[in-house]
Structures are given as structure tokens and as C-alpha cells.
Amino acid sequence: MGGALRNDAREARRSAILRAAVEVFAERGYEDARMREVAERAGVADGTTYLYFQGKEALLVAILEENAKAFLKRARRDAGRQKDPGAKLRKVIERHLVSLESDRALAHVFQIELRHSRRFLRQVARGQVAEYLRLLQRIIAEGTASGLFRDDIPADVAARAVFGAVDELITSWVLADRPRSLAGQAAPLLRLIFGGLERRAGGSR
Amino acid sequence: MGGALRNDAREARRSAILRAAVEVFAERGYEDARMREVAERAGVADGTTYLYFQGKEALLVAILEENAKAFLKRARRDAGRQKDPGAKLRKVIERHLVSLESDRALAHVFQIELRHSRRFLRQVARGQVAEYLRLLQRIIAEGTASGLFRDDIPADVAARAVFGAVDELITSWVLADRPRSLAGQAAPLLRLIFGGLERRAGGSR
DNA sequence: CCGTGGTGATTGAACGCCCATTCAGTCTCA
DNA sequence: TGAGACTGAATGGGCGTTCAATCACCACGG
The missing domain is CATH 1.10.357.10 (Tetracycline Repressor, domain 2)
Incomplete structure (x- = not known):
């Protein structure tokens, strides 16, 4: 089974990405925000954000x-x-x-x-x-x-x-x-x- | 001398571009607005808009x-x-x-x-x-x-x-x-x- | 207790699209 | 006839997105 721990980890990562996005969007503005920076700040690789959000x-x-x-x-x-x-x-x-x-x-x-x-x-x-x-x-x-x-x-x-x-x-x-x-x-x-x-x-x- | 007529023509063209921009921005939104469409609607070539606006x-x-x-x-x-x-x-x-x-x-x-x-x-x-x-x-x-x-x-x-x-x-x-x-x-x-x-x-x- | 294979998650370098902008050539008019 | 206005095809680069390669983790058999 996937297990609750795995789901928790997934959820935590999702939140980290979302939170990073809020901050980067606020600091730079949506247009000037770089997906790279969102990923970096969330502590994940560029591509990972696309596993959580379209x-x-x-x-x-x-x-x-x-x-x-x-x-x-x-x-x-x-x-x-x-x-x-x-x-x-x-x-x-x-x-x-x-x-x-x-x-x-x-x-x-x-x-x-x-x-x-x-x-x-x-x-x-x-x-x-x-x-x-x-x-x-x-x-x-x-x-x-x-x-x-x-x-x-x-x-x-x-x-x-x-x-x-x-x-x-x-x-x-x-x-x-x-x-x-x-x-x-x-x-x-x-x-x-x-x-x-x-x-x-x-x-x- | 440049001549008032020439200035009038210039001013008319400038207005046409500005008005076209208002309409295209309103219809498509700034991001989806294409400079080509602004030029087209103003009746000028793509490059001409850049002679009037940066x-x-x-x-x-x-x-x-x-x-x-x-x-x-x-x-x-x-x-x-x-x-x-x-x-x-x-x-x-x-x-x-x-x-x-x-x-x-x-x-x-x-x-x-x-x-x-x-x-x-x-x-x-x-x-x-x-x-x-x-x-x-x-x-x-x-x-x-x-x-x-x-x-x-x-x-x-x-x-x-x-x-x-x-x-x-x-x-x-x-x-x-x-x-x-x-x-x-x-x-x-x-x-x-x-x-x-x-x-x-x-x-x- | 290890080794091992498999599964899904993660990575990040490379891609390619898209369109604002440019500029060499053409036209216009005094 | 030439100076300036105009044209529009070509260009370039920035960045969101992809995906082949790698990793982490677990189940299970020996």
C-alpha cells in the first residue's frame, strides 16, 4: 500500500511548492517569477513542480x-x-x-x-x-x-x-x-x- | 518646416495606434494582445508602432x-x-x-x-x-x-x-x-x- | 539478515515555441 | 532627388516545459 507516511510526505512537498510560489509571486510578480526559483525555494528540482501542478x-x-x-x-x-x-x-x-x-x-x-x-x-x-x-x-x-x-x-x-x-x-x-x-x-x-x-x-x- | 499638416497627420496616426491598443488590450487582455493586431487595426505596418511608441x-x-x-x-x-x-x-x-x-x-x-x-x-x-x-x-x-x-x-x-x-x-x-x-x-x-x-x-x- | 529487482518518484539539462522587436529596403513628397 | 516615413520578413532569446536517466525505497527469496 502507498501508506500514510508516503501521503504525508507528498502533501508536505505539495505545500512547500505552493508556499514557495506564494512568496516568489509576491516578491517578483507573477510575470517576473521564474519557475526555477519556485522549485529552488521549495527544495525540489525544476521538473518536480510539474509532478504536483500542471x-x-x-x-x-x-x-x-x-x-x-x-x-x-x-x-x-x-x-x-x-x-x-x-x-x-x-x-x-x-x-x-x-x-x-x-x-x-x-x-x-x-x-x-x-x-x-x-x-x-x-x-x-x-x-x-x-x-x-x-x-x-x-x-x-x-x-x-x-x-x-x-x-x-x-x-x-x-x-x-x-x-x-x-x-x-x-x-x-x-x-x-x-x-x-x-x-x-x-x-x-x-x-x-x-x-x-x-x-x-x-x-x- | 515640418508643417502643421504633417504634424496633424502624425498626431492622427498616433491616436489611431493608441485607440487600436485600447481595443485589442480590452478584447484579448494585455498578455494575449499581439502587437501585430494593434498595428493591423490601426492600419499601419508592424514596425510603425515602434516609430510612435517604444x-x-x-x-x-x-x-x-x-x-x-x-x-x-x-x-x-x-x-x-x-x-x-x-x-x-x-x-x-x-x-x-x-x-x-x-x-x-x-x-x-x-x-x-x-x-x-x-x-x-x-x-x-x-x-x-x-x-x-x-x-x-x-x-x-x-x-x-x-x-x-x-x-x-x-x-x-x-x-x-x-x-x-x-x-x-x-x-x-x-x-x-x-x-x-x-x-x-x-x-x-x-x-x-x-x-x-x-x-x-x-x-x- | 543480506542481496536483488522492480516500481514510482525525482532530477535537471536540453528543447523549442512564441512573439516583441529590428532594420535593410522601398516609397512619398516637397 | 534625397530625407524622412514606412514596411514586413527575419531574428533572437528568454523561459516554461519535457523526458531520458537516475535514485530511493521496499518486498521478498535465499
């Missing part, structure tokens, strides 16, 4: 899918644990910021490298974004239905605006030479978002 | 710089014509949406193709974005100083959040198969942004 672009897809899926899972779990739509939204946004702040190289790949223009890749990347947008939209619609949020902003527009605001803060953070803590910007960002979404208190009754 | 990437830079500068100029003029910071912000955002909606191919290049590499993004594209962000930040700070906007959201965070929100709506519009009018989404977007920025009426005194 090619350079497949690495990018794997980085996206594995991390995006894990993030979405955590975000949904976070949201599920709250019953107030406001708390749900807050948790998801905080999770978004914290997740990417914890791994700058990965954040770089997500914010910059995954947006290069190969058609099918964009479809893959946008597929994950679309799923995240749907989560936001559902939470916001729930907030509107419960009377917490104002009803003159369609949930899909709101979801995209919120995503865009968060996304841009992260992109600046990734590109900054001396980045200020992302989590530290969460409070004013949330004030802005909630101020925009919530019904005006004065208008009640 | 190379493929220089086309991208030229597209960015010429259009971004024109946009910034119009945005500043719009803002200068208003005296209320709220009206300024509104005008600039509307200008942003309308400008890109009027040229979908150009919008595609701006939203997708110009973000393809770290080097390019940091050095060239982000320079223009930074200038736009500074404009937004100045307007917002003015609004805060005048008591129109709340003072617990730093202007730089607000500027980036606003830019991100607008930017994401445009990107979805560019990527959508059947896009809904961008200008039509301006009203709810502005409600969201102003709701987030303005002081709560209830807190006055």
Missing part, C-alpha cells in the same frame, strides 16, 4: 482556490454564530482584514497577482469573489428586512461598495512601504460602512 | 497617462466649481462613473489590464491613483473641517474607502455580461457614501 498558471489557481475556500468557510461560520445582521457583517469584514493581514505575501498575490488578465483565470478568481459578494449581499438584505438597514440602497450595490472599500484598504496596505496596521483601520471603516447602511435614528416612529 | 508596455503607459491626466483635470475643474464640499465630492464621483461608462474598452483597460504587474502598478498606475486619492482626501477633510462630515473617520481612510467602493462598482460593470447602467447606480452609492460620512442630524446642538 504548470505555472495552475499554481496561481491552486493558491486562489485553497485559500479562498478556507476564507469563505471561516467567514460563513463567523456569520452563522451571530444572530444580528449588523454583528454578522462586522465579523465578516473583520475576518477579511485579519485574514489578509496575517500573511502579507498571500495578500499581495490576492490583491495584485490574481488580477492579471488571462480570461479563464479571471473567471476562476471572480467566481470566488462572486461567492463572497453573495454572502455580503445576503447579510445586508437580512439587515434591511429586519429594519436595521435603510431600504433605499439595493443590497447588491451595497455589497459591492462594501467589498470595494475593504478591498482598496487592503490593496493600499499591500503596496505601502511602511504599512499601518490594517486591523487598526477597521474601526473607522466600520463606522463609515454602518453609518451608510443604518437607518437614521432621527427618522424613527 | 514598445508594448509603453502603449499601456501612454493609455494610462493621457486618460488619467485628462480625467484628473476635469475632476478638479468640477470640484473647483462647487463651494460646498458635499457637492464637490458628489460631482467628482459622478464624473468618475460617467467618464468610464462612456468608453467601455478604456474602462476595461483601466480596471483590469493596468493592474497586471507589481512593478507596473507601483511605479506608474498607483501614481495616478495616489493623486486622485489626494483630491478625494482634500475634499473630505474640507467637509470635516466645515462640520458637514463626522470627525471620527480619518480623511485618508475615508478617501480610500470611497475610491474602493466606486472602483468595485466599475469593475463589476466591466466584467458583467449584461451590465446595468453605471450612472443608474450612482444614486444609491452616493446615499451610502454620504450616509457614512455625514454627521448624524440627531447629534446637533
Whole structure:
């Protein structure tokens, strides 16, 4: 039999290659990244990467899918644990910021490298974004239905605006030479978002 | 003397190449765009493009710089014509949406193709974005100083959040198969942004 | 306990594709 | 008629990818 040990070793090697790819892509950018360097940094021969991934672009897809899926899972779990739509939204946004702040190289790949223009890749990347947008939209619609949020902003527009605001803060953070803590910007960002979404208190009754 | 006619002809040819580049980049994506196709569509020989631009990437830079500068100029003029910071912000955002909606191919290049590499993004594209962000930040700070906007959201965070929100709506519009009018989404977007920025009426005194 | 054969994983030098760019020749016009 | 603009076939090189050769490991028989 192949044996669990063998599978573990294989898995470890796969992870090493993937991690090396994240770092090299982040440092040099996808186009200037050399497969040779990914292999070298993972401690394997050039050809070995092709035993684990179909090619350079497949690495990018794997980085996206594995991390995006894990993030979405955590975000949904976070949201599920709250019953107030406001708390749900807050948790998801905080999770978004914290997740990417914890791994700058990965954040770089997500914010910059995954947006290069190969058609099918964009479809893959946008597929994950679309799923995240749907989560936001559902939470916001729930907030509107419960009377917490104002009803003159369609949930899909709101979801995209919120995503865009968060996304841009992260992109600046990734590109900054001396980045200020992302989590530290969460409070004013949330004030802005909630101020925009919530019904005006004065208008009640 | 070279003659004005000659310069006009030269300028027309330059524009034709630039326009062809916008279209080919938008259709195929920067990487899959072929210089041959740009030349063909501009009605010139392959080599001619190199008499007008240094190379493929220089086309991208030229597209960015010429259009971004024109946009910034119009945005500043719009803002200068208003005296209320709220009206300024509104005008600039509307200008942003309308400008890109009027040229979908150009919008595609701006939203997708110009973000393809770290080097390019940091050095060239982000320079223009930074200038736009500074404009937004100045307007917002003015609004805060005048008591129109709340003072617990730093202007730089607000500027980036606003830019991100607008930017994401445009990107979805560019990527959508059947896009809904961008200008039509301006009203709810502005409600969201102003709701987030303005002081709560209830807190006055 | 060794030796041995076989299987699958790994290696890395060499390949070849692809296309941006060049430049020697041709054309145009004053 | 010549200076500059234009042409487009030819070129070159960079790098992702391949694959014949080698290695590591294990099962098994003696």
C-alpha cells in the first residue's frame, strides 16, 4: 500500500511548492517569477513542480482556490454564530482584514497577482469573489428586512461598495512601504460602512 | 518646416495606434494582445508602432497617462466649481462613473489590464491613483473641517474607502455580461457614501 | 539478515515555441 | 532627388516545459 507516511510526505512537498510560489509571486510578480526559483525555494528540482501542478498558471489557481475556500468557510461560520445582521457583517469584514493581514505575501498575490488578465483565470478568481459578494449581499438584505438597514440602497450595490472599500484598504496596505496596521483601520471603516447602511435614528416612529 | 499638416497627420496616426491598443488590450487582455493586431487595426505596418511608441508596455503607459491626466483635470475643474464640499465630492464621483461608462474598452483597460504587474502598478498606475486619492482626501477633510462630515473617520481612510467602493462598482460593470447602467447606480452609492460620512442630524446642538 | 529487482518518484539539462522587436529596403513628397 | 516615413520578413532569446536517466525505497527469496 502507498501508506500514510508516503501521503504525508507528498502533501508536505505539495505545500512547500505552493508556499514557495506564494512568496516568489509576491516578491517578483507573477510575470517576473521564474519557475526555477519556485522549485529552488521549495527544495525540489525544476521538473518536480510539474509532478504536483500542471504548470505555472495552475499554481496561481491552486493558491486562489485553497485559500479562498478556507476564507469563505471561516467567514460563513463567523456569520452563522451571530444572530444580528449588523454583528454578522462586522465579523465578516473583520475576518477579511485579519485574514489578509496575517500573511502579507498571500495578500499581495490576492490583491495584485490574481488580477492579471488571462480570461479563464479571471473567471476562476471572480467566481470566488462572486461567492463572497453573495454572502455580503445576503447579510445586508437580512439587515434591511429586519429594519436595521435603510431600504433605499439595493443590497447588491451595497455589497459591492462594501467589498470595494475593504478591498482598496487592503490593496493600499499591500503596496505601502511602511504599512499601518490594517486591523487598526477597521474601526473607522466600520463606522463609515454602518453609518451608510443604518437607518437614521432621527427618522424613527 | 515640418508643417502643421504633417504634424496633424502624425498626431492622427498616433491616436489611431493608441485607440487600436485600447481595443485589442480590452478584447484579448494585455498578455494575449499581439502587437501585430494593434498595428493591423490601426492600419499601419508592424514596425510603425515602434516609430510612435517604444514598445508594448509603453502603449499601456501612454493609455494610462493621457486618460488619467485628462480625467484628473476635469475632476478638479468640477470640484473647483462647487463651494460646498458635499457637492464637490458628489460631482467628482459622478464624473468618475460617467467618464468610464462612456468608453467601455478604456474602462476595461483601466480596471483590469493596468493592474497586471507589481512593478507596473507601483511605479506608474498607483501614481495616478495616489493623486486622485489626494483630491478625494482634500475634499473630505474640507467637509470635516466645515462640520458637514463626522470627525471620527480619518480623511485618508475615508478617501480610500470611497475610491474602493466606486472602483468595485466599475469593475463589476466591466466584467458583467449584461451590465446595468453605471450612472443608474450612482444614486444609491452616493446615499451610502454620504450616509457614512455625514454627521448624524440627531447629534446637533 | 543480506542481496536483488522492480516500481514510482525525482532530477535537471536540453528543447523549442512564441512573439516583441529590428532594420535593410522601398516609397512619398516637397 | 534625397530625407524622412514606412514596411514586413527575419531574428533572437528568454523561459516554461519535457523526458531520458537516475535514485530511493521496499518486498521478498535465499
